[in-house]
Amino acid sequence: MAQSKDDGNPFGEGGELDNPFQDPAVIQHRPSQQYATLDVYNPFEAREPPPTYEPPVPAPLPPPSAPSQSSRKLSPTEPKNYGSYSTQASAAAARAELLKKQEELNKKAEELDRRERELQHAALGGTSTRQNNWPPLPSFCPVQPCFFQDISMEIPQEFQKTVSTMYYLWMCSTLALLLNFLACLASFCVDSSNGSGFGLSVLWVLLFTPCSFVCWYRPMYKAFRSDSSFNFFVFFFIFFAQDVLFVLQAIGIPGWGFSGWISALVVLKANTAVAVLMLLVALFFTSIAVLGIVMLKRIHSLYRRTGASFQKAQQEFAAGVFSNPAVRTAAANAAAGAAENAFRAP
Template sequence: MAQRGGPAVLPDNPFQDPAALQTRPGAVLDGYNPFESDAPPPPFQTPSVAPPPPVPAAAQPPRKASPTEPRNYGSYGSQVRGEAPPGPAGWGDTGAGGSPGFVSRPPQASAAAATAELLKRQEELNRKAEELDRRERELQNAALGSSQTRLNNWPPLPSFCPVKPCFYQDIPVEIPADFQKTVTTMYYLWMASTIALFLNFLSSLAWFCVDPSSGSGFGLSILWALLYTPCSFVCWYRPMYKAFRSDSSFNFFVFFFVFFAQNVMYVLQAIGIPNWGFSGWILSLIALRTNTGVAVMMILVSLSFTAVAVLGIIMLKKIHSLYRRTGASFQKAQEEFAAGVFSNQAVRTAAANAAAGAATNAFRAP
């Protein structure tokens, strides 16, 4: 120990300084040398150190779950809106060097994808239900075909009308599912041609009011509207309908022959030769020099005739390709025609009466 007023004297062993030994925990054991004496070592004394203040619960860090401990993701309602549920380590992060890893989607995107999937399945189920309903109605109609006659439903006329429907038509029931779209398109084509003829009648009337010398064209427009509307339905639409309904080669041949002639008439209607009763392009250009309003009406009619002609040619080619794929032939059509003629009760009755009359005349002859 240094004397007061003199220079400080350091001890030979600084670790033997009593002040240092008292400040370190376990100083009694540090000063014991087992090689100097055989006395037992002094007991270890735990330094009296004040315990640290307790950490509040809010400030404690979250405990990390062990790899083997199951995670509790909680319920869907307990999650914060806009946050994805916790996943495995590295989920949603990119790998080393910026390589993409597992990317997590937000709840909104997941819900939208799930909703789209449910809507898709619902549409598929609806289609299957409609198909089953159609087949069930087909079976019911087939079962009741021999005992109950189907009531005609076309044209759809009110009950108080003295004229009753002439045909039975139900595309979802009678036409196979693969051809329903084609038959529906042909039905719309017939309706479009009817509307075009009615517009042609109005434009011909307007042109007759402007040019009184075009009375013949106006009269023919009335004739075409009254003649083509029912004849086109009976002569080419109904054979096409029955051909797809019963896969009849004979009806297909009738449809091709008549509808080809109908397409030729569509082209002539679009051309618009004067005094033929068609407000086509030629007559529209002539009316353009006389009256602009009438010319505009005729141009609209010409566009309608052109659209009907183009669609008719397209559908004729499409139906012909469908017919070729079914394996039908002209020989099959002849066989169907012969079977249909001989199976007709009226034809058989007429043939029997003719044969009986011929036999009677032969016996009466001297």
């Protein structure tokens, strides 16, 4: 009887099923020297004793080096290193901030000293104890100073530069009028038909020099000294007219007594030297006109920041009028006369 294929040895060479113990996954886990298991481990097998403990050999010490920069002492003249660049920058910024605060404190101290001097003057009798010092005239002159002026004492710190600039502007305008007088005199010497211009130049020097000081410089000075809205309005009205006059002086209409551009060009045909002198005066007048317009705008901006107003100016004017003894006496006399006429009426 023939043997079936199923009755054959499954582990034989000719069997259909392979030997499971020949599987590569099983073969790689068989006991070996690399993979010791409990089956191959013999506890009674003689083994070599472990090596004796030996202490590690200490490493050699590094050679002595030069002392570091931080440990050595610095000489008195050697600059110190306070840290990195960022640290030095922050220290410099803090130092600059301290200097700025110190400057502000100094300004406040000067302002307090000025206020204290004003209070002392007021306690001693106000303006009656102060001696006038402007214009600075010698003691033997029969005419004495008419005004008291001290910008560093009477004007606040933030407005002193503006007031000083306006004072220099007035001085420059006076000097320009004197040069204009000389230029018109030279023009009259060259051409006798310019006599009217020379006469008017004399009038302008005598008229504009004191009037400009009294009419627009003093109101500006008093406006910044006492924060007076009324004086600000007076200054703006008169100084605007002064700026228009500066422009006319720079233009130099012939026969008006101003050595402006037109007058200089007319005289250029007659005499070159006199024309050059008149051109210099015209340039001077032009510079003054430009500076006057700039200062008018700057003072107007300062005026807007002070909180002044037209209503405040009206109040100051009314208070000033009624505080005047002459006005009060005249008003009282008028009221008494009206009352007497009312009683006499039938």
